[in-house]
Amino acid sequence: MxxxxxxxxxxxxxxxxxxxxxxxxxxxxxxxxxxxxxxxxxxxxxxxxxxxxxxxxxxxxxxxxxxxxxxxxxxxxxxxxxxxxxxxxxxxxxxxxxxxxxxxxxxxxxxxxxxxxxxxxxxxxxxxxxxxxxxxxxxxDPDLRVQVRRSETQTELKCESSCDQIKPPSYVWFNKEEKMEQQTSSIVVSVRDGGRYSCSVKGHDDLRSPSVYAPRPPSVSVTPSGEIMEGSLVTLSCSSDANPAANYSWYKEGEEAPKASGQNFTITNILFKQRGNYYCEAQNSRGRCNSTVTVNVVAAPRNRVAAAAAAVSAVLLILILICLLVWLIRKTKVWKQQSRPGAGPVPSEQVNPAEESVAYSVVHLATKQEEPLYCNTVQLGPTRPKRHKKRKEEETVEYASVNCGRTRTDARTESEKQDSVEDPAALYSKVNKPGKNSRETPAGF
CATH class of the missing domain: 2.60.40.10 (Immunoglobulins)
Structure with missing residues (x-):
């Protein structure tokens, strides 16, 4: 090979x-x-x-x-x-x-x-x-954070970090320093849950996110403290421990609309009518809480004098109105008495009662018997010279009834009583009343 x-x-x-x-x-x-x-x-x-x-x-x-x-x-x-x-x-x-x-x-x-x-x-x-x-x-950087999404009934907590965009890690949860069983990126809790929740990456429990929780009762203060002179500059301050950070709103007791927003509420020229209780409400996505502070405003010295003068004027006005009301009531009563039927118009010339004459009735008696009769005289008023009547047709005749009683000087028998005949003679009494409307009143016995 x-x-x-x-x-x-x-x-x-x-x-x-x-x-x-x-x-x-x-x-x-x-x-x-x-x-x-x-x-x-x-x-x-x-x-x-x-x-x-x-x-x-x-x-x-x-x-x-x-x-x-x-x-x-x-x-x-x-x-x-x-x-x-x-x-x-x-x-x-x-x-x-x-x-x-x-x-x-x-x-x-x-x-x-x-x-x-x-x-x-x-x-x-x-x-x-x-x-x-x-x-x-x-x-x-370890920027772990918990995002809160709140609805009407529940709150969703989601753990996030900058690593989520690179490779989302596995997370673990803690509530008040106690490790929870959940090992997911998000958990759901009740809206009214008062826990303090934090999260960390699995395997790195020492690196945790800041805890999220509802605002704690706010700390409120007023500057200056104590009694505040009217016209002063007043600052109300509010702070609360909360995460996420709380938003602040200021209200006055008895009013629904907020007076201001933010941690500080400043009144540049406070008025006496602005005194009262104010409360600060701290709110975040986990819940809300409020605290109250009292603003004690006293009137300035010049305003006190003006207020006293106004009070005196008000009292005087009330008294005047009362007096006027009493006068109107009395005037109304007099008018009603004069306007009743038969009262007649009020004469234009008033006669002094002290000047009214006293007239005595002259009584002529005629009887068949010679018995002495006695009659009571009636005093009608003080004597006054007669005045000539301007109008004859204004004269009126008034009648008066005079009761006369007989007295005897000696006792009579029953037969004599029967024999005696009373003469019903008419007796007339002439009454003279001075004034424009002089009246002659015959009186019969």
Whole structure:
């Protein structure tokens, strides 16, 4: 056999020796996973599995060296053990019985972001192999965060990080420092749940996101404190421990509309009517809470005098109105009495009662007997000279009934009583009443 034929034959034998099957090469390196995202300061482990022919031309294959590298090339790599950037931060987990290799890097730095490859060297001539394409490691700041999506009945918490866009890691959850069973990227809790939730990447419990929770009761204050003079500058302040950060709104008790928004509420020229209780409401996607502060405003001295004067004026006005009301009531009563039926119009000329004359009735008695009769006189008024009547037709006649009683000077018998006949003579009494409307009143006994 010629050299060329032998060489060709040897090539075929070598090819057949290193090939296990048509689909699976004899020399190979597999990386799992091919992309890794890790946080700065954490520890990461990169692993791979490799294969090689057990024998070549009757010679048992043995692995002499295993290295990981990021610098150099596939034929002339720079072992990480000799790279000053990784000094005292890397370890190789090498086992002779296993066809796998592990690279562990501690205290990751952002400059550690690179593509890592594995190369093994055997005892066979030219028996070295480098796996491609390698493992891409990305080192980022530990910016784990919890996104909150709230509905009317429940709240969804989702753990996120910058690694999600590269290769989403597996997350674990914590509630008030206790590790939960859920190992998913999101969990659902009640709207009124008062827990403090945080998350971390699985296997890195020491790197956690900030906890999310509803606002705690706000701390409120007013400046200046105590009694505040009317016209002063007043500032109300509010703060609450909450994550996500809380939004603040200011309300006055008894009013529905908010007075202001933000942590501080400033009133440049406060009025006396603005005194009262104000409360601050802190709210975020996890819940809400509020606290109250009292603003005690006192009137300025000049305003006190004005207020006192206004009060006195109000009292005087009320008294005047009361007096006017009493006068109107009395006036109404007099008008009603004068307007009753039969009362007649009020005469234009009023006569002084002291000037009214006293008239005595003159009684003429006529009887058949000579018995003395006595009659009571009636005093009608003080005497007054008669006035001439202007109109005769205005004169009226009034009648008065006068009762007269008889008295005897001696006792009479029953027969004499029967014999005596009373003379029903008419007696007339003339009454003179001075004034325009003088009246003559005959009186009969």
């Amino acid at each position: 010629s050299f060329s034929a032998a060489a060709a034959t040897g090539f075929v034998v070598l090819f057949l020796s290193v090939t296990v099957g048509e689909d699976e090469p004899a020399w190979s390196v597999k990386y799992d996973p091919s992309q890794i995202c890790a946080f700065r300061g954490s520890t990461v482990t990169i692993k791979c599995s490799y294969k090689y022919p057990s024998r070549i031309q009757g010679i048992k294959t043995e692995v002499k060296n295993k290295i990981w590298f990021t610098k150099g090339n596939n034929l002339v790599p720079l072992d990480l053990m000799n790279d000053s950037d990784y000094k005292d931060r890397i370890t190789y987990n090498v086992t002779k019985s296993s066809s796998s290799s592990f690279l562990t890097i501690k205290d990751l730095k952002q400059r550690d972001s690179a593509k890592y490859k594995f190369r093994f060297i055997t005892n066979q001539p030219g028996g070295a192999f480098t796996g491609s394409p390698g493992v891409t490691l990305t080192v980022l």
